[in-house]
Each structure stands twice: as C-alpha cells, then as structure tokens.
Amino acid sequence: MPSSILDGAEGPVAVAAPRRAASPFAAIALLTCPSCGSSHVAQVLGDNGGVSYVCTACGHSWS
DSSP: OOSSTTTTOOSOOOOOOOOOOSSTTTTOOOOOOTTTOOSOEEEEEOGGGOEEEEETTTOOEEO
C-alpha cells in the first residue's frame, strides 16, 4: 500500500477542465441584498423548513 496518494500515481493525473456555458452568466445566479445591494448573501433555513436569506454585510434578512 502506498504511503501517500501521490506514490500510487504513475505520472501526471488528468484533471477535467470545467465546461464553459454559452453565456458567461448562464451558470451564475447573483443574489443581492435588497437593503444595501451587497452580494454577500447567505442562504439559511427559515421557519417551518422554508428558505430565507441573510446579508452578511448589513444583517438584513428576508425570504
């Protein structure tokens, strides 16, 4: 058994490049705070299992 995961490899390991979308914004969904406009938004579980959001910049929360 190799002592490292690199010892078990027989040469360079191929890494797949991410596939590009037709539009540079197709895979990116930006969510901004309605209060301050910041994009520093976290998704959290709300009451009764719903989804809510909170701005980590200003503390505003909404669902």
